Amino acid sequence: MYSSIELFSGTGGLALGLQKSGFDHRALLEWDKDSCDNIKANIERGFPLVQNWNVIQTDVKLVHYDDFGEGIKLVAGGPPCQPFSLGGKHQAYNDKRDMFPEAVRAVRELKPQAFIFENVKGLLRKSFSTYFNYIILQLSHPEVTIKDGMTWLEHLKALEEYHTSVGDHGLSYNVVFRLVNAADYGVPQSRHRVIIVGFRNDLNANWSFPDATHSQDALRYSKWISGEYWEEHKIAKAKRPTISETERLRIRKATERGELLGRWQTVRDAFLGLSDPRKSQRNSKFENHEFRAGAKPYPGHSGSVMDEPSKTLKAGDHGVPGGENMIVLDDGSLRYYTVRESARLQTFPDEYVFHGSWTESMRQIGNAVPVQLANIIGSSVYHQLERLNEYEKQRHSGYKAV
Known part of the structure; x- marks a missing residue:
């Protein structure tokens, strides 16, 4: 297994998918106490995938990465998306919650062989195009840092000049990105996300995004x-x-x-084996499957239908948006998703339990990376690193033989 560090880990969706793909998390960094407590509760319950996780509640701005030793192969994470979300205030670089500079610092200091970052599709909004280019160039050349007194536009210019120059580029990464729909990878939810992947340029990687399944x-x-x-x-x-x-x-x-290909998975597919929570909430064999009353439609929020992938689950800036977390039943009535149903739509294992209130659990789930999507992307990156590292071993053994 290859060692990794994950930033902004939330409640563990990305981390679970990467763990399943073969990475071993040396540390998971997250400032939100409720999210950290939820992961720790699953560790205490004995959920096998998380048993060796080192969950650290902290502000990533305060982290010293040399504390985690050498040999980190992967840096991953989902920098807070509110600065770019269609549901947020669209402030990007003017938003203090923009944590991409911290993602770049982690790459600069840890020098991993690869990184994976995830964010909302709003990152590709036309009004953010210049700033998105700035993010990609920072990740491509993490050692070209912003100087005191520089504006981000001045830093962007310096990065552009460096990127187009010739000669030794020091620590640099070959970076690609793609807007993907999680439904195309077997997730029962229409969820568009920007995935950014980079490989250190001394590795001569030959990687592309996995084909849709x-x-x-x-x-x-x-x-x-x-x-x-x-x-x-x-x-x-x-x-x-x-x-x-x-x-x-x-x-x-x-x-x-x-x-x-395989067919898109639907809400009905995701709910196979789950009982109607209105009838059996006390006797359900599944945890987090309690009925919550009060679901009502309102303009623009009418709920998801049973026989299509769910609409995108969202955390919401001011509580949970009802429409993205409601289901239209076969008789036309509406109800909220249970926490367990929402977890299935994000492809969390049924054994992974959420310990907060309905609102808090839905916030964590809505912020998460679907486990299945993380596993597919992570497996592709892992196998590429295996190939590259095996090639290096053979090359060095050949030198010794000579």
């Missing part, structure tokens, strides 16, 4: 052409929704071009 076309085919989706869920023909023949023909044409 699931598709909307495959879901449509399984519903309206083969009918397998409805049969799998034992939905009687009389209760299935209908579409026009024109739409059916369009789907058939769109899906006849080649082999389909």
Whole structure:
């Protein structure tokens, strides 16, 4: 296993996915006490994936990375997204919660072979394009630091000049990014996130983002052409929704071009095995599966439907936005997701328990990286590092033989 450090770990979604992919977290850094307490509670419960985690509640600005020793292969994290979120105040570099400078510092001081950072799609908003370029250049050349008295635009200019110059570039990274939809990787939720991945440029990495494993076309085919989706869920023909023949023909044409991927996972898929919390909340074998009353629609927030991926779960600036955390049931009624249902939509294991109130647990879950997405990205990066490090071993052994 390769050692890693994770910043802004929240309640552990990214960390769980990376742990499953083979990384061993030397430390998880998070300032929010409730999130740290939740991870620690799962450690105390004996949840196996987190048993060796070193969870440190701290402000990352105060961290001395030389305390964690050498040999860190990966730095990962999800810098606070409120400065860039569509639901936030869009202040970016004017927002004190912008923690990308701290992500860059961690890379500069730890010099990992690779890094993975995640953020909201608002980071790619046109109005932020210059600042996003600034982030990428800082991660590409973390040793080109901002000088006292410099504005960020002056620093950007210095980075651009350095990036386009010739000669020895010191510690530098080859950085790529992509806007991905978690649904395309088997997460039962439409959740668009920016993933930034970098490899140290002395490694000669040859990496690209993993191909999608699931598709909307495959879901449509399984519903309206083969009918397998409805049969799998034992939905009687009389209760299935209908579409026009024109739409059916369009789907058939769109899906006849080649082999389909796995189908997008839906809310109904995610809830398999869970009982109706309104009827069995006291006897449920699943923790965090308690019914919460009071769900009501309002303009722009109408809940997610059963037979599509869920809308994006959100933490919310002022509590939980109702629409993103509600479900429209088969009879047309609305209710809130339970904490366990929300955790499944973020692909947390059922054994991973949330210990706060409903609102606090939903905040943590809404802020998390889906475990499945983190695992797929992490596994791809891990295998690339394995290849690179094996090549280095062989190269050095060849030198010794000579």
